[in-house]
Amino acid sequence: MKCCLMKVCRLLCFVLTLPLHLMDVTGLYGIYKRVFPLLAYNITFSYNDKMHKTKRELFRNLGKFANTDGSLRLLEIGCGSGANFKFYPYGCTVICTDPNPHFEKYLRMSMDANAHLTYGEFVVASGEDMAAVEDESVDVVVCTLVLCSVRNTLRVLREVRRVLRPGGAFYFLEHVVSDPSTWTYFFQYVLEPLWYYLGDGCVITRATWKDLEAAGFSELHLRHIEAPEVTLMIRPHIMGYSVK
Template sequence: MFCPALAMREASILFLRACLVLLILPIYILDFVGLWQPFCKGVFFPFFLDKFSAAYEKKAKGQKQELFRSLPDFKSPSGDLNLLEIGTGCGTNFQFYLPGCKITCTDINPSFQQSLLRNMGKNQHLCYERFLVAAGEDLHQVPSGSMDAVVCTLVLCSVQNASSILKEALRVLRPGGAFYFLEHVAADRSTWQLFWQQVLYPTWKLIFGGCCLTKETWKALEEASFSELHLQHTTVMMPWTPIHPHIIGYAVK
């Protein structure tokens, strides 16, 4: 059945998207000729993420502290905590990990080196095992059942298939290990916030390294083969951005 209100909404979204394309037309042209993505990956996105992370950590610090409070519960029988971080980026999560925690860092983009080394220097209470340039969907260099915890924050928004990452997390976790997550997600369907996420989606994804504003990531977590899922919908108030809605929690293998 034809719904005038829905048709008007869709038309408004398309019109506003077209306006955004005109506003940043040079970037779309650079992307068309194949120049934007190398520049974005190697220069723009690492610079942006370094600045964004500083502001984001101020807003999310309390929630992250609460999230990682349960890490000691997942130490191995020997008392060690072997932790794999998928999409380490600038290393902003290091401050929340336990002293002596043995960390394996992975990221598909090796261009974060300067800010990553800075955060490693600030967090010398940790043991840094190795850094792997690898996508979260393919962590074959990490042995199965070798990790007590896997951490993935603000990563699932920009991957092609979140379910593939969750399968790899389950593979590398030992039985009883935990997968920790904090991700921005799509707003409630009845809100204006979702409307603006839908308007901004194509342009935002182009500029910010494939980040998708309208993902319902909680569905992939609910469908994954974890024995327990502790998930909450929450808000991280980032002014002038469309990424306020979040999910936070951990899942046990």
């Protein structure tokens, strides 16, 4: 009964998103891509407050992947408005990539507010194709709340392995699909068509940990956690890091 109700509700939600789908097909959805960075910038403050301890814990050992001279070169995929900058160690060099060029205005604001870091270029590129970043050129890659919206997760992870030096690390914090027996999963499944457009391509039913397990890293340190203070649909998270 619950399964049938879930499918009917999803169909209704899909019907409601048809105008958004039409906007996407006709190119009008591009207007939203200009607005989305402002929304994301404002949401960042709320999410960081709720996940502050989690992010502190996630990034606490970034320094162990520094070079022998103490330098740390970090690449952030889907950097958005720079929500993670304040968690990075003093003096590290940060290279930013994002497929949406309209984030740059808010990114510069975060850079100005985090003068303890050195910043490289802002590269407009998708995670699946970071040709502008050289092979084995960074010590750490960071990706938070990004793998939910990429088109091909495994391809992104291949790019991560390409740009990481041997022994470098990939840090991640991502919301994932809930257990199918939960009400969280019910709402994730039902609202996914609408969430996709409101979240600029965000898919809330991905089992991202399976892609990380299949990505070929030499080590994988992964934890499943619940983020009870955030929106129900994105409460299940995974966090951790992989070593090349």
